[in-house]
Amino acid sequence: MDSTKEKNGNYKDDLLLRMGLNDNKAGMEGLDKDKINKIIMEATKGSRFYGNELKKEKQVNQRIENMMQQKAQITSQQLRKAQLQVDRYAMELEQSRDLNNTIVHIDMDAFYAAVEMRDNPELKDKPIAVGSMSMLSTSNYYARRFGVRAAMPGFIAKRLCPQLIIVPPNFDKYRAVSTEVKEILADYDPNFLAMSLDEAYLNITKHLQERQNWPEDKRKYFIKTGNPLENGIAPNTMLAKVCSDKNKPNGQYQVLPNRQAVMDFIKDLPIRKVSGIGKVTEKMLKALGIITCTELYQQRALLSLLFSETSWHHFLHISLGLGSTHLARDGERKSMSVERTFSEISKAEEQYNLCQELCSELAQDLQKEGLKGRTVTIKLKNVNFEVKTRASTVSSVVSTTEEIFAIAKELLRTEIDADFPHPLRLRLMGVRLSSFPNEEDKRHQQRSIIGFLQAGNQSQSAPRCILENTDKDQFLKSLEMSHKKSFFDKKRSERKWSHQDTFKCEAVDKQSLQTSHSFQVLKKKMNENLETSENSNNSQIFTCPICFREQRSISLEAFNKHVDACLDGPSISGTSNMFSHSHASSTEVNKKENVYPSFSQSEKQDYETHQRNSEINFIELPETEDNPAKAESVDALSDKHSKEECASLPSKPFNIEKCCQNSSSTVSLEDIASLSRQESSQPYLQALVCPVCNLEQKTSDLTLFNVHVDVCLNKGIIQELRKDKVNLANQPRENTKSTDNSGRVQKTATKPKRPGLMTKYSASKKTKPNNSRHTLDVFFK
DNA sequence: GCGGATCAC
């Protein structure tokens, strides 16, 4: 839309400029700049919104102050060294400069307003804006003469221009028009990149080559859409975007594809014009005396010392006039969210209801794209416009209203409790789901489940169970007895399938597993399918549920042996060559090294120690990695893995149904899925006691129950159970609290700070952080 | 993994 870029200055200037006054040329019928400023300030001053803006401004100023202090400590020697390093990088960039592409940026002028005027000619000679009294999306040029801009609240716009007509948005209509336009754009570049309904990048390099051979009359037309639009033509996206903004309205600008032309264009360009340089970055750089791209280049060594690598690399790209020369599509989506602003809601009950509604909306949206994820985040904005987010990641993917709400509600409850007896005075709430499994995860899951079902002669799903202190001895005893047994025997010994009304694990009950009728049917079905599968596919890949390594073996016996060996853990270390991979037909066989289990002595000790010390144990049935859980079972602790791994994987959920849905293999599992559903709704699953909070959960849905357990773990309720024995320093909740109470500015002031840009234009390849999870640390105390 | 921030549209 009509993004307007603020210039540097205090909040008042920022605000006024945000509302578009930096390029305001008051027309005959408009308002002059001072008048507009005055009206806006009158409407703004004293508001809670304004108060928060001031607060944010102070934080930015603090950041700048910190940066300046850091700058003062830089020695000339450091600077010289940095200069060498930066220039070396600049040289590399220069060598890779690519001027062979022709990129066009298309920006439809006042798009929504233009569509509304097209459909209602009466509006043509009037000032209009699209949006509401709360917020405007865009305005036409007539309205802009009064200072009415996108991102301005309608009620302020009305004060600036009482005759302003505010049209409610018709997104369906805009989408339709946008689609028409995009059809035209596709003629020039079938792979064009749409950034929004009214903005797109085209790479017309190929088109231009083909045009060379066209007849004269055909060549004189160029992108006629019938709509007013800006467009900029340049050798890369960064320049093209700046170009399209150059000759508004309805203009065109080209940067010729030679280095000198690019540098001339860049020379006096304010950095704020560049996509990715926002208000804050502009202000920080201005504090260093940087406003134009030339200045950005001159200060490159300093910037490399004050900013993160990601950031100064980005700066260097900009100051050399470099940008993307190909239009990279965004990959798979990484999150999905809903949020809503409303007039104050302070009653907890209403907040929970609202939360549930948002979860429901989100669940519907997720379903449309078939998405499931593991991290639920709530967002809260209070009446003072202060924003908070709280997240919780569970071990298996969730997607339904109930599942998401089970998590979101606890996050909300924590926040409500934290402020008690004061209510949360909210003006906005949002719910987001993220951590979607990628394709690799899904394949992995699938192999895991197939491998598991194939190898095992039991595959009952069980809910998480907890072993209470009184049962510990029995549990450990049964573990001991099973030490020499095969994997599934052992797991059977460990697991508890209670038919009682709680999941207190009292004894190993092997019989009960085998008497489940539907399970027998399920198992038979699965074996049939897998037999078929084996015949048709010689290089089936399994993932060992113990060591989580791929087993590229066609031989089930071999796979079973591997699993058994894994279970036996350290005792078989060094004997792993017993597993044959010689039947594999694929050339990818053994691509991964170290496919065999092997455990160090210390790992073994860890394992044994924690077995002895664990007062609380989860019992797991089949272990598979990352399998979503409809019928989930857990054993973080009886697994051979180390603390870290247990901590990061508190549960190893297992879900036939979901795996079936995701299945793309030759194995057809659909009918088994229906059996699984029956299985997971066994009547005896109805009264579940959470092993963490010890409260009975009124649900027969195992996934929901397990979500509850995850949430309990994440909340650190366990501290209530073990507060005498456990050091809770790393508990997330505690952590959160201290973070909240010590303002961010204070905190960062004491740390080395290399502020970064936060844009999608940076190309950092961050190494994966250590994702160890605090929540289960308590178990190993 | 979490939470605050920044940015784009």
Next chain:
DNA sequence: TATGGTGATCCGC
């Protein structure tokens, strides 16, 4: 009366 919603990314824990 009244200052949005969605998605991504980065940084420092």
